[in-house]
Amino acid sequence: MSLVDDLYRETILDHYHNPRNRGTISDATVSTEGVNPLCGDELRLFLKIENGVVCDIKLESRGCSINTASGSMMSELVLGKSLEEAQAVISEFKNMMLTKGEDVTLPEELEELEALQGVKKYPVRIKCALLPWNTLDEGLKSK
């Protein structure tokens, strides 16, 4: 496997080059900041939660390919989900990234996230992939 196969798969670069749900929410119900002290990458996350459902999510980030792609995929997957469902997605993703060794298979609707599994071969970058998710986790818990 090469670097391109592991890290820079098409899905990842597509999300990096065209991040989904980019921007801010003026009437957000939750906003959280995340920082990766390793590289200084910063992330601002905005959520609009109504009746226990994530009805809007926006991210403002300046980060590397992995960080940006991971945040973009995350935003698509939690949009419209209930808080419990969103937490479940976070758990699935973190579990995948933190399970050492063999690849983890995710439920079909989360399949796209498997593209980030190659990052596990580069331990320093795992933090880049996790930053948006940890920020979201923090945001949901602050609710």
Place this chain on the structure above:
Amino acid sequence: MKNWKQVRADFPILDRKIEGKPLIYLDNAATSQKPLQVINALKNYYENYNSNIHRGLHTMSEEATLAYEGARERIARFIDAASEREIIFTRNATEAINIVVESWGKHNIQAGDEIVITAMEHHSNFVPWQKLAEDKGAKLVYIELAEDGNLDYQMAERLITNRTKIVAVTQMSNVMGTVVDLQKLGSLAHLNGAKFLVDGAQGVPHLPTSVRESDCDFLVFSLHKMLGPTGVGVLYGKEELLDLMPPMLYGGDMISSVTREKTTVNELPWKFEAGTPNIADVIASGVAIDYLLALGMENVRAHELDLTRHAMDLMLKLPSIKIYGPQNPELKGGVISFNYEGVHPHDMGQILNESGIAIRAGHHCCQPLMKTLGVMGTARASFYIYNTKEEIDFFVEALIKAEKVLNYVACR
């Protein structure tokens, strides 16, 4: 002409393979590699005369004391200090700055005073001053960068005034390699009655340094960036200043006598070295200094300038590469910060690692400078005595070869 190829043979780590390719180590501004002589000095200490220093009456303790204090003498000579009493061993340069802040700053900085630093300080010569200023109601003042990437010396003339209590500057930027005119800033500080501290973490390993020539009041540096082991830093201070400063830590070894009623503090330099120090690593640091003295710091500088000129020549020809800081290699040390258009420095670092090349990527502990430069981070290649022009050719070729991947990754 030094035989720099021969130098390489002293560094066993340079035989390592990364991803099946020979290691090209260009992360020297973070830490340098260690020659066999230094590694053997550690081994020799632990195998043959490991013992605590200063008060032991047995042979091994005497040997260890002699070796430990011998390292101090050589370091004093290396930076042209007037006396070894001015050399205090710390864990690293950061700790040395903290001693100055704690034991000089807290007693000499008052509300309304000004502390002058530069826009390119490492967090270690930034955060302690920021905290002190905050605690004391003093003002932190920044000398900015000029258009050409150098420090703005005209601005320095305006900013250093009789309100200034200390001017604390890097000798050489760890991000851009910018070499600072210490004599100029030192004389501005002293003309205004301010103290002058130099952060030599990057400068001392690479440039001939004389504390008497620059007339600095304090100089700090770390031995691990100059062939020594990790865990040893140096605080140099003028004797008359150190004499007036209280110890930062109290306990063993920093006392001359203790009674139930009162403790008398030891003389310099030991009053600042409480507890058993890092004996083995200090002794090995002395060996690192010997190694550099044998090469000659003028030669080290000339070799690195040669490498930097070569690298800048090649890199400035690559249209997608932007180099930060002075573009003239004569004005900088062997540190090149760059970015490839649209590529995050992390991705750059990862891609170069595939070719066995070790560079650093990120903010380099200079977040305020990154903000000034308008970037999240940079990729940084930094050189030392064992690097060669062939390695730089390989590095630049790797950049060119990576163009396809870089363009594929790039976000424009």
